[in-house]
Amino acid sequence: MAAKPNSIPLLTPYKMGNFNLSHRIVLPPLTRSRSYGNIPQPHAVLYYSQRTTPGGLLIAEATGISNTAQGYPETPGIWTREQVEAWKPIVDAVHEKGGVFFCQIWHVGRVSSYSYQPNGEAPMSSTDKGVTPGLDGGDWSPPHRLRVDEIPHIVNDFRLAARNAIEAGFDGVEVHGAHGYLIDQFMKDQVNDRTDEYGGSLEKRCCFALEVVEAVVNEIGADRVGMRLSPFADYMETADSDPNALGLYMANALNNYGLVYLHVIEPRMVRMGDKLESPHSLFTMRKAFKGTFIAAGGYRRDDGDKAIEEGYADLIAYGRVFLANPDLPRRLELNAPLNKYDRNTFYIPDPVVGYTDYPFLEVPA
Numbered sequence: 001m002a003a004k005p006n007s008i009p010l011l012t013p014y015k016m017g018n019f020n021l022s023h024r025i026v027l028p029p030l031t032r033s034r035s036y037g038n039i040p041q042p043h044a045v046l047y048y049s050q051r052t053t054p055g056g057l058l059i060a061e062a063t064g065i066s067n068t069a070q071g072y073p074e075t076p077g078i079w080t081r082e083q084v085e086a087w088k089p090i091v092d093a094v095h096e097k098g099g100v101f102f103c104q105i106w107h108v109g110r111v112s113s114y115s116y117q118p119n120g121e122a123p124m125s126s127t128d129k130g131v132t133p134g135l136d137g138g139d140w141s142p143p144h145r146l147r148v149d150e151i152p153h154i155v156n157d158f159r160l161a162a163r164n165a166i167e168a169g170f171d172g173v174e175v176h177g178a179h180g181y182l183i184d185q186f187m188k189d190q191v192n193d194r195t196d197e198y199g200g201s202l203e204k205r206c207c208f209a210l211e212v213v214e215a216v217v218n219e220i221g222a223d224r225v226g227m228r229l230s231p232f233a234d235y236m237e238t239a240d241s242d243p244n245a246l247g248l249y250m251a252n253a254l255n256n257y258g259l260v261y262l263h264v265i266e267p268r269m270v271r272m273g274d275k276l277e278s279p280h281s282l283f284t285m286r287k288a289f290k291g292t293f294i295a296a297g298g299y300r301r302d303d304g305d306k307a308i309e310e311g312y313a314d315l316i317a318y319g320r321v322f323l324a325n326p327d328l329p330r331r332l333e334l335n336a337p338l339n340k341y342d343r344n345t346f347y348i349p350d351p352v353v354g355y356t357d358y359p360f361l362e363v364p365a
């Protein structure tokens with residue numbers, strides 16, 4: 001027999017800034033490598049609308065802010081007119097079903113190679129130390145250390161990408177400060193080896209991140225800006241020696257800009273896809289941050305429910321299980337079995353297989 005709606009904490013409504021969410025289950029950004037030539041494709045209409053519920057929050061896959069922002073095949077962008085136009089039907093489809101849709105905007109920094117860069121140039125970073133070639137199967141090239149006078153151009157690209165996202169119809173943007181990409185490469189002391197105003201102390205290492213946030217907030221308004229962070233993670237050789245201090249500093253600093261949400265990866269996800277034991281918790285960041293707090297990483301129904309019930313987080317993002325279960329909120333509501341995800345199809349270019357062909361639950365609505 002079907003459980004009553006709102007019978008579990010994950011299914012309770014929540015007001016995130018100006019957005020009235022009907023439940024706490026978030027689709028986090030998931031790169032799917034099916035945006036040929038960096039253009040969002042019509043098949044994404046079905047993919048995202050399958051995962052939309054009225055009043056549900058979705059965050060689109062990492063989306064490049066410029067022609068230097070890419071490091072993986074067929075990832076979408078939002079810096080050209082064509083890309084903005086291509087996003088519109090996808091955003092419209094989510095809105096037609098009542099979803100709230102944010103766009104994650106990113107720059108990969110050094111997690112790239114000459115082949116992804118205009119004119120085969122070097123990727124850019126906070127450092128000139130490259131990612132070990134071959135790590136995670138990528139052919140990473142040594143980066144060019146951004147000069148101080150080049151940094152405002154990147155900040156401006158984030159600003160323009162945010163403007164474009166709003167023009168495409170998105171409800172807001174999520175600044176991608178997680179997972180070892182450009183912003184993380186500035187924040188973390190095991191990558192950032194600068195001696196200028198963007199390196200050295202914790203405050204200086206976070207300067208670039210906060211300049212990006214400030215520019216984006218000034219452009220589209222704080223009520224439409226969230227940020228994703230992973231202080232504890234060590235993806236793409238980007239770790240920090242004091243992740244608790246980094247996380248707390250950023251949570252406090254972001255309060256100055258009034259961001260609508262902060263979306264943080266659990267310490268247990270030190271490495272992509274692995275759930276490890278960790279003595280750390282996000283609770284200090286959660287308590288410090290005044291807006292909506294989203295936790296992500298390795299959640300299932302029980303611990304998601306518990307996190308909401310105990311006030312550990314306001315919303316819970318489910319990555320791989322939402323990828324494989326388009327009707328995840330309904331399945332969690334009913335405590336129904338979940339489809340297993342197939343990691344072999346996460347990043348293949350097929351417009352259907354492993355993308356829109358995961359089955360829905362066969363129960364009467």
Ligand SMILES: Cc1cc2nc3c(=O)[nH]c(=O)nc-3n(C[C@H](O)[C@H](O)[C@H](O)COP(=O)(O)O)c2cc1C
Nearest residue numbers: 028029030031061062296297298299318319320346
């Ligand atoms: C296929 C795949 C693509 C991902 N792409 C992104 C991305 O574009 N941006 C991002 O911030 N995180 C990305 N992630 C991380 C997820 O958003 C999420 O944080 C991670 O999968 C942990 O949550 P889970 O244990 O619920 O899957 C990706 C993860 C997977 C499995």
